[in-house]
Amino acid sequence: MDINLITEILSRKILKENILINEPMKKYTTFRVGGPADIIVKPSAIEEIQYIVVACKENNVPYYIIGNGSNLLVDDLGFRGVIIQVYKNLSDVVIEGTTVRAQAGALLSKIATKAADESLTGFEFAHGIPGTLGGAVTMNAGAYGGEIKDVIVSAKVMNQDGKVYELSKESLELGYRKSIIEKEGLIVLEVTLDLAKGKKEEILATIKDFNGRRRDKQPLDKPSAGSTFKRPVPKEGEMQLYAGKLIEDSGLRGFRIGGAAVSDKHCGFVVNEGGATFEELTKLIKHVQDTVQSKFGVYLETEVKVIKN
Ligand SMILES: Cc1cc2nc3c(=O)[nH]c(=O)nc-3n(C[C@H](O)[C@H](O)[C@H](O)COP(=O)(O)OP(=O)(O)OC[C@H]3O[C@@H](n4cnc5c(N)ncnc54)[C@H](O)[C@@H]3O)c2cc1C
Structure with missing residues (x-):
């Protein structure tokens, strides 16, 4: 190369x-x-x-x-x-009626704010997620009972040969924190969302409520990548378990390796306490996975994507 x-x-x-x-x-x-x-x-x-x-x-x-x-x-x-x-550089957002057309680089907070300005409801859940629309479609990002899958109509994508085409909501194969995008190595370029008419004061109040809940529960003052682990998928007839609770019940609240730590505010977040290295973070994540597996027999799959060649 x-x-x-x-x-x-x-x-x-x-x-x-x-x-x-x-x-x-x-x-x-x-x-x-x-x-x-x-x-x-x-x-x-x-x-x-x-x-x-x-x-x-x-x-x-x-x-x-x-x-x-x-x-x-x-x-x-x-x-x-x-x-x-x-x-x-690719973050335009255009609203016509209840349809939002946005480029993939637009931040979710920007789209949610514009939608609220137009009294459109359905995107309040995304305001506090600190990603772009392209990242959110790839991850089928979600919070507080909403997810991208609920509001997306279609996405314009590019494949590895540079070919551009439109994928419908169904062909995007949106599931819990996954989509066809990563599986097929596609690039999200533009996205069409369909929202609903609502009341501006109620929309703004919902955004405020969600953001307040985030500030109360999440370590937003420390560098992180949000929830480090996915929610475990329950087996037939079993109840839903949560990564944060399993980590807490494993006695790992505040557990540290160098600058990497399990947040003492929310055990589902691994945080960088300052100067954390990749090695410290990956060791800590592995330690959490091994401990939860041995205590509860549950494997915590990571939600965070690792870039390493
Ligand atoms: C404090 C905090 C809170 C968070 N809360 C939530 C939450 O409530 N819910 C939630 O779901 N997530 C949450 N996250 C995680 C994260 O914000 C989301 O996954 C977000 O959608 C990622 O968007 P991004 O633009 O940052 O993507 P990146 O982190 O840059 O990339 C994530 C993945 O998407 C791919 N990708 C990015 N852009 C494109 C594109 N245009 N085309 C193709 N692939 C692309 C990347 O290759 C990678 O695989 C949180 C993170 C933090 C730090």
Whole structure:
């Protein structure tokens, strides 16, 4: 892989200020962890994403898509290849009636605020989730009884050959914190949502209530990637278990390895207490998984995505 060559190829189409070399990934993740990426590119048009994807493919260069990096844990060695950040340069939001059309880089808080301004209900759940719409569709993000699956109509996506097409809600295969996007290595470009007419004061009050609950329960003052583990899937006839409760009942509240810790405010969150390394965080996550498995016979699958090559 020739980084100078791929940089030169990208700069033929993309503004120099949107191509960053040897850039620390910790600046791009809410965990504040991660070494340098060879290249981070911030496209500002679908054609640019297409150009990057095709250039990487033709030159055998690995690439990875990120949004706001709020669900990522990146290796201290960084990433060899190209990180494509779909974020502020692709973040337009247009509302017509009850239909919201937004580019994948739009933050959920921005879309929820615009929807509230137009008295549209159905997206209040997403206001406090610190990700982009592209990341949220990929993860089928959800909170307080709502999820992307409830409001999405379709998404415009790109495959690994640079082909652009529309996927309906059904073909997105949205499940608990998963979708077809990661499975097939697709890129979310634009999304259509369908909301409902509501009362602005009620919508704003719901957002305020949800955000208050987050502040009360979650360690929002410390770098993290949100809930580190998924809710375990209950076997037939069993009740729903919760990762945070299982971790707490395993005696791991506040458990620490170096700068990595199980939050003492919410045991489902692994936090960076300051200077945590990738190794400390992955060791801690493994320790939590092993302890819960041996105490309760339940395997806690991670919700956080690990970037390591
Ligand atoms: C404090 C805190 C609270 C949180 N609360 C919640 C919550 O209540 N509910 C919840 O579901 N999540 C929550 N999260 C996790 C996270 O915010 C969501 O998963 C969010 O949807 C991730 O969006 P992102 O843009 O940050 O994606 P990233 O973290 O950048 O990426 C996440 C995944 O999506 C992929 N991806 C990102 N953009 C695209 C794109 N355009 N096309 C294709 N793939 C893409 C990445 O490759 C990666 O696999 C929380 C995180 C934090 C830090």
